[in-house]
Amino acid sequence: MRDLVDFLVSELVDDPDAVEVTESEDDRGFRYTVHVAPDDMGKVIGKGGRTAKAIRAVVRAAAARQDANAYVDIVD
Amino acid sequence: MARDRDDAPTQPELEEQADAAADFLEELLARMDIDAIAEPNPHGGHMYVDIVDGPEDDMSLLIGRHGQTLEAIQELTRMAVGRRLDQRVRVIVDVEDYRKRREARLGEHARELAERVRESGREEELEPMNSYERKLVHDAVAEIDGIQTESRGVDPSRYVVILPA
Numbered sequence: 001m002r003d004l005v006d007f008l009v010s011e012l013v014d015d016p017d018a019v020e021v022t023e024s025e026d027d028r029g030f031r032y033t034v035h036v037a038p039d040d041m042g043k044v045i046g047k048g049g050r051t052a053k054a055i056r057a058v059v060r061a062a063a064a065r066q067d068a069n070a071y072v073d074i075v076d
Numbered sequence: 077m078a079r080d081r082d083d084a085p086t087q088p089e090l091e092e093q094a095d096a097a098a099d100f101l102e103e104l105l106a107r108m109d110i111d112a113i114a115e116p117n118p119h120g121g122h123m124y125v126d127i128v129d130g131p132e133d134d135m136s137l138l139i140g141r142h143g144q145t146l147e148a149i150q151e152l153t154r155m156a157v158g159r160r161l162d163q164r165v166r167v168i169v170d171v172e173d174y175r176k177r178r179e180a181r182l183g184e185h186a187r188e189l190a191e192r193v194r195e196s197g198r199e200e201e202l203e204p205m206n207s208y209e210r211k212l213v214h215d216a217v218a219e220i221d222g223i224q225t226e227s228r229g230v231d232p233s234r235y236v237v238i239l240p241a
Contacts, residue, residue: 004107011100011156043155051155057148061137062108 004062005032005072008055013040029069032059038076045074089163091116094123096157097167101125104149110134116167119176125153127171138171143178146171168208182209183216190217190238199239204229210236 002023010016018037023030036044045052056072063070085093094116101114105127112130116123127138139146150169158165170176182205189200202213213236214225224241227234 004104007103007107008152008156012152012159046155050151054148054151057140057145058104058108058152061140061145065108065110065134065137 001030001059001062001066001070002032005034005055005059008058009034009036009044009074012043012051013037014043015040029071030063031071031073034072034074036074036076041074041076085163085166090118090123090167093157093161093163093165093167094118094125096160097125097153097165097169100153100156100160101127101149101169104153105130110138112138122166122168124168124170126173127169135172139174143174146174179209179212182212186213186216186236186238187220190220190223193238193240194220194222197240199237201228202236202238204233204235206232207234210234 002021006019006021009021010019013019013036015037018035018040020035022033022035024033025031034044043051044055046054052072052074059070059072098114098116105112105114110130112127112134114125114127116125118124127135130138137145138149140148146169150167153169154165154167157167168175186202189202193200205213210227214227217223217225217238222241223238225236225238227236229235
């Protein structure tokens with residue numbers, strides 16, 4: 001699933017080499033923390049948070065397939 | 077319909093967009109571990125990429141509640157392909173004809189409401205829809221005499237009203 005998050009974010013940014021995804025797990029489920037280049041933040045968040053919302057929806061669906069919860073945090 | 081002709085993609089551009097979208101979607105499906113295929117299909121003046129031939133559970137998962145996951149997949153596909161090709165991308169992503177079936181139901185529902193408005197003389201509101209679905213509703217009842225349609229409200233709560241002409 002980390003692979004999925006990495007793929008989605010890397011497809012949207014100008015600087016895919018700066019994309020870093022770390023996975024952690026707590027009692028709520030898997031948490032993916034995404035680092036991108038500061039200039040790429042806007043692209044990953046999108047207008048009104050639209051793109052970030054779409055990324056979260058797809059990752060949640062992939063997690064549901066494994067009966068898991070997943071959260072995505074985007075930071076620069 | 078107002079459309080800037082210079083801005084509209086040409087047929088070869090549309091086909092290039094659909095091919096690139098199908099490639100993107102197959103990569104996405106592989107990373108979601110879903111065994112299905114994505115194929116480009118022109119339909120009703122739009123370029124569709126249809127996700128088909130997967131297990132039923134996975135297909136409903138890709139659609140999501142009220143089509144929310146499908147909307148998210150389409151949004152990300154348009155953005156990613158737009159970046160790859162440096163074009164504005166309008167391909168429509170569908171899963172097992174979910175959108176086409178919904179569109180058919182939407183048209184039917186709009187025509188039923190239009191008949192009701194014609195008989196009662198009172199306007200009827202439809203639920204909020206995106207611009208694509210609103211256009212489907214306007215078009216579905218355009219030929220019916222004695223009624224007219226308009227959109228009211230602000231996205232994402234904008235909705236169509238059918239009213240006596």
